[in-house]
Amino acid sequence: xxxxxxxxxxxxxxxxxxxxxxxxxxxxxxxxxxxxxxxxxxxxxxxxxxxxxxxxxxxxxxxxxxxxxxxxxxxxxxxxxxxxxxxxxxxxxxxxxxxxxxxxxxxxxxxxxxxxxxxxxxxxxxxxxxxxxxxxxxxxxxxxxxxxxxxxxxxxxxxxxxxxxxxxxxxxxxxxxxxxxxxxxxxxxxxxxxxxxxxxxxxxxxx
Amino acid sequence: xxxxxxxxxxxxxxxxxxxxxxxxxxxxxxxxxxxxxxxxxxxxxxxxxxxxxxxxxxxxxxxxxxxxxxxxxxxxxxxxxxxxxxxxxxxxxxxxxxxxxxxxxxxxxxxxxxxxxxxxxxxxxxxxxxxxxxxxxxxxxxxxxxxxxxxxxxxxxxxxxxxxxxxxxxxxxxxxxxxxxxxxxxxxxxxxxxxxxxxxxxxxxxxxxxxxxxxxxxxxxxxxxxxxxxxxxxxxxxxxxxxxxx
Numbered sequence: 001x002x003x004x005x006x007x008x009x010x011x012x013x014x015x016x017x018x019x020x021x022x023x024x025x026x027x028x029x030x031x032x033x034x035x036x037x038x039x040x041x042x043x044x045x046x047x048x049x050x051x052x053x054x055x056x057x058x059x060x061x062x063x064x065x066x067x068x069x070x071x072x073x074x075x076x077x078x079x080x081x082x083x084x085x086x087x088x089x090x091x092x093x094x095x096x097x098x099x100x101x102x103x104x105x106x107x108x109x110x111x112x113x114x115x116x117x118x119x120x121x122x123x124x125x126x127x128x129x130x131x132x133x134x135x136x137x138x139x140x141x142x143x144x145x146x147x148x149x150x151x152x153x154x155x156x157x158x159x160x161x162x163x164x165x166x167x168x169x170x171x172x173x174x175x176x177x178x179x180x181x182x183x184x185x186x187x188x189x190x191x192x193x194x195x196x197x198x199x200x201x202x203x204x205x206x207x
Numbered sequence: 208x209x210x211x212x213x214x215x216x217x218x219x220x221x222x223x224x225x226x227x228x229x230x231x232x233x234x235x236x237x238x239x240x241x242x243x244x245x246x247x248x249x250x251x252x253x254x255x256x257x258x259x260x261x262x263x264x265x266x267x268x269x270x271x272x273x274x275x276x277x278x279x280x281x282x283x284x285x286x287x288x289x290x291x292x293x294x295x296x297x298x299x300x301x302x303x304x305x306x307x308x309x310x311x312x313x314x315x316x317x318x319x320x321x322x323x324x325x326x327x328x329x330x331x332x333x334x335x336x337x338x339x340x341x342x343x344x345x346x347x348x349x350x351x352x353x354x355x356x357x358x359x360x361x362x363x364x365x366x367x368x369x370x371x372x373x374x375x376x377x378x379x380x381x382x383x384x385x386x387x388x389x390x391x392x393x394x395x396x397x398x399x400x401x402x403x404x405x406x407x408x409x410x411x412x413x414x415x416x417x418x419x420x421x422x423x424x425x426x427x428x429x430x431x432x433x434x435x436x437x438x439x440x441x442x443x444x445x446x447x448x449x450x451x452x453x
Contacts (some may be wrong), residue, residue: 016232100257104294105262112268120297 005080011083013132015099019092021203025142028083029078036074039156039187046163046180060166063159064109064154067184070156074191077149091135098128116149144203150195157192209259209266211242212382214422214430215362220245220339222364223270224424226382228262235259238287239426241366242267243359246337248277251295252357252366253288253426257317260291277336278303278325280343282368283351284310286317288426291369293318298301305334305343309353327355344414346370355366356415363421370411371439372397373428384429387438394428404449412444 007105043064050061109117163184167177208228210292213224225240240263241252249271267273276299281289289304296302296318306314308326315324327343329332334341334357343355347371355368373394384390402408416437423431423439431439 101293104257104260104291105297108264108294111261111265114268116274117268117298124297 002086007127015092015095018203019089019096021201022085022092025198025201025203026082026089028194028198029081029085032191033075033078033082034076035187036071037192039071039074039184040068042180042183042187043071046177046184049173049176049180053170053177056169056171057166057173057177060163060170060181063163063166066159067156067163070159072150073152074149074156077145077152081142081145084138084145088138088142090115091131091138094131095128095135098124098131102128103125125181139204143199146195146199150192153188153192153195156188157185182193209240209262211266211270213270214382214424215359215364216363219247220361222359222362222422222424223267223428224382225263225266227380228259231259232260236287237380237427239428239430240267242271242425243336243341243357243362244271244411245341246340247275248337249275250278250280250334250336250341251276252280253282253368254279254295255289255291256287257290257294260294262385263291264294273298275299278305278334279311280304280334280341280355280357280366281306281314282346282356282366282426283307283354284313285351288368289314290317292323296323306351307351307355310351329353331355346407346411348402348404349411350401350403357420358415358418358420360419363419364419364424365415365418365422365436366424366426367415368426368441369397369401371423371425371428372401373425375428381429384431384435387431387435390429391439391442397427398443398446399448399450404406405448408443408446408448412440416440 031035045066047061047068050057050064102124109121160181163181164178167181168174170177208230209225210227212224212226213221214224221244223242225242231237235258238255238259240255245249263365264273274294279289279292279295279302291302292314302316303316303325304319304323305325305327308328311324311326329345330348331343331345331395333341339361342358342360344358346354346356346368348354348435354368356368369392373390374397375393420436423436
């Protein structure tokens with residue numbers, strides 16, 4: 001096989017694997033979005049609970065507000081990640097199409113010695129490279145956005161832990177406030193674990 | 208690689224059949240492509256599926272410059288007729304694709320852009336190939352609901368898409384029908400199952416019986432010539448189609 005054919009033979013399964021990986025990332029992001037929605041509802045309940053508890057839970061109320069803002073920010077962030085994932089799916093799909101297209105063109109052109117046919121193939125390969133570069137750019141952007149999301153979730157974890165501390169000052173409401181803050185902490189940890197696994201996805205290990 | 212056979216020639220007006228690929232994988236249906244040339248330009252009729260593109264391209268380019276293909280004609284929307292469209296466009300992005308208006312929003316999934324497609328109305332149209340008129344003859348529901356054949360009045364050749372098609376066993380795959388009765392057995396099941404309308408079939412038979420045809424060229428199988436053309440039309444007229452067991 002020529003070098004170009006060897007490269008094409010490697011690219012096809014890699015693009016297929018990338019597509020599977022990006023689909024899994026998308027599924028994980030969808031589950032994080034669902035959890036983020038749950039935090040929003042939990043934060044609303046926590047705000048009402050803090051209001052009932054009055055001055056004793058003022059600090060808890062402030063943190064609940066912050067957690068509600070956090071859940072909204074997280075949803076926005078996940079929405080942006082979903083957009084990037086869809087862009088990656090588009091690019092990988094196009095690359096899969098390019099690979100088949102180029103294989104067939106190469107076979108056709110190989111039977112001819114006309115230089116103008118080789119030029120058509122060369123133009124196709126330049127276009128393929130452009131698509132590959134676009135995909136590499138999307139992949140880098142997705143990785144950066146995931147890192148940002150992870151940092152945001154770590155901040156959410158700090159808020160949840162602070163809420164746990166504030167709950168202890170809630171006097172007669174200490175038990176329900178503590179219960180709510182533990183739920184926050186658990187949910188934020190769940191998101192953190194999800195994002196942590198996404199950060200280490202083999203999808204980002206591919207150059 | 209496929210082979211080319213010139214089945215009509217008058218100066219630079221030619222019909223070239225691109226047929227039979229011994230290397231074709233068995234899971235792909237065999238197809239015939241036909242190149243019509245006139246005045247240095249070419250129109251490829253049912254250019255074929257993407258997977259057979261290398262074989263068709265190689266054969267065609269041995270006879271004709273692929274970048275001089277002015278147009279392709281897709282008799283209908285099936286992948287074996289034109290899923291190679293995007294690949295042909297690589298060699299001439301200005302190439303046009305003539306197709307039934309019914310499929311002009313579907314075939315772009317195989318490639319091309321808004322400028323590529325020229326819709327053919329249901330009643331048919333005259334397509335021009337550098338001054339040569341090729342008539343798009345309606346063949347709707349045979350088998351596709353938007354279906355055309357191409358008639359060249361000068362060459363007296365009818366490209367008949369799936370009508371006349373036969374699934375030939377190995378060893379009986381000559382370019383022309385030699386023994387009609389023997390050959391037609393390989394066409395019968397195909398026509399009964401694929402052709403959906405007796406009414407449409409009757410109209411087509413009436414329509415083409417009025418044309419002067421020396422060769423009837425299907426997309427699969429062998430070419431009918433001489434008296435076999437009328438023999439085929441009569442046979443088809445009698446056949447009950449749109450039948451499936453089960």
